[in-house]
Amino acid sequence: MIKEKDHEIVFKYTCYRREDFSVCVGCKICASVCSVNDLALNVNPQELLLKLFVGEKIEDDHPLVRYCTSCYRCTAACPWQIRIPEVVRAVKESLGMESRFEKAFKKSLDIWGRVYEPFVVAMTALDLLRGGYIKYMPKWMGYAGFHLPHKVKRLKPTNASKGSNPSEEGRS
Amino acid sequence: MMEYGYYPGCSLTGSAKRLDQGVRRLCKKLGHSLAEIPDWNCCGALEYGDRNELVSISGENLKKAQGICREIIVPCPACYKNLKDADPERSFNIMSPLELLNPENLSQIEQKRDLKGQVFFPYYGCLLMRPEGNSIKNRNIMEDTISAFGGDVNGENMKDRCCGGNQLFLNKWATERLSTLILGKTKGTVVVFCPFCHMAMKTFATGRKVVYLTDLLLYVMGESNSL
Structure with a gap:
């Protein structure tokens, strides 16, 4: 479960700010095109954005978090082009749900x-x-x-970028 | 004739080697040369929840390309999306090989075979078409290519639906249901350009061929004997 106080990590991961989700008008067009709903799982991505916006807890094993295919159909349909799959992925990582x-x-x-x-x-x-x-x-x-593995000589340390707090600046 | 940078990405060194070889051979036939970005690293695919971490990993490849090339061919759609996301200023021209094709150079291809009487389903999947701003410019290029050589196309309304490829090793029932939904509403040989889509379609298609567009073009050019 992601408690309300832990939402900041999701904002940090996604580079969205809480107020960026205030523009969501609840039209549910994201739900109408969501590939997860082709699996008859009855998910509503907008509900996840609302929970993050108002600061409600997000339960473990949310079907959207488990089954999101990163198809970006929601983003393409959204009037604000919100990249919901990236929000879902941030929630998944925050929940430690990686397989x-x-x-x-x-x-x-x-x-x-x-x-x-x-x-x-x-x-x-x-x-x-x-x-x-x-x-x-x-x-x-x-x-x-x-084939044998190739060892890359220069890969930026994966935690190098974690020092900054992009959520303060939001997305460009 | 142009010289491009080339970012194959991890899957093209392994399970999608066929796409890598196809792109290299196709570029050679079109008169383009490819210079592989030295010491390139993984783009991060769809596995990172931290956007900054993902952009940092992908962006490292662009740093390695600096001073070598400005136009980079990126066949894998996930890599294509990530490298574009890592370059919001558009300092580089990140291109899918599909963007090398146009009516002019298609008409100049030395054609050894045609596709008359054959039915194809050109399937783009997700990341070549979305998110907006990252997508390929000509969203009908596979149809245009197949039609140029006499093939029949179908499945317009399914061409950008999701096959669930990235769930294949997590929840394979989900991939099976999404892929069979697409397969059930289309017919003929499935033509793809994404390694995820290739594997998902190949796994769940029954009695239908699944090929990369590069396979199709090399067949038409007489570079391979069968599809």
Whole structure:
């Protein structure tokens, strides 16, 4: 759960300010185009913005946070072009809801500066086995191929930017 | 003939190697040369909740490109979006390979085969079309390309719907439902330009081919023998 006092971290992550969400008129056009609603999950992205604006707690396991596909259909439809998928992603990170797959992705970036797919597969092998992905292997043979990882020499430390507080300035 | 910077991105060194090879071969055929950005790093894809962190990671690639190139070809749509987000001043011209295609150079392509009698579904997915300001300029370029070589196209109202590709390893039922929704309302060979879309469509399509547009062009040019 993200408590009211913890909303600031979401604003910091997204570079939106609380007042940026005051323009939301509640038209729900974001909900009408949301891909998550094609999954019959009945989500309303506008409700998430409202919770952040008025400072209400956000529950764990919100279906939008779990299933948002980052399709940006909401952003394209929104009269204010609010990048809701980025808000959702910030909430997800704040809630610590990242999956093993997402963690392996970031770990690879920390080690090599690039995503080394064999590493991600190895780190998530159990999930792939338990999740029933094996049956897709014949279709995925075209994606296979071995290459050694390349170690990037210069990658800005990923926490280098965390010292600033962009939420004070908002989005350009 | 132009010289462009080239940012392949992580998936094009692995699971989407086919797209990487296709883009390189296509550019060569169009007379363009590609100079890979030295020591490029991951763009961060869709995995970071902290926008500043994401922009910082993507922006590092633009620093590495400084003094080398101003126009950068970026095939992967997620990388394309992130590099554009990292360059709000538009100091660089971040381009999808799709933006290299236009009616003029399509008509100059030395055509060895045509696509007559074949049906295609040109599928762009999300990040080539949204968010506004980051999208490709010609939103019909795949249709234009396929039509130029005699192929029939369908699926206009599904071409920018979401396949759920980035949920494939998180909630595969969601990807299956979104992809099959698109597949059910379209017909013919699925033509994509996104590695996520390729994998999602390939995984859930039954009895339909899924190809990159580069595969199609190289086939038309006689550079490959089958689709």
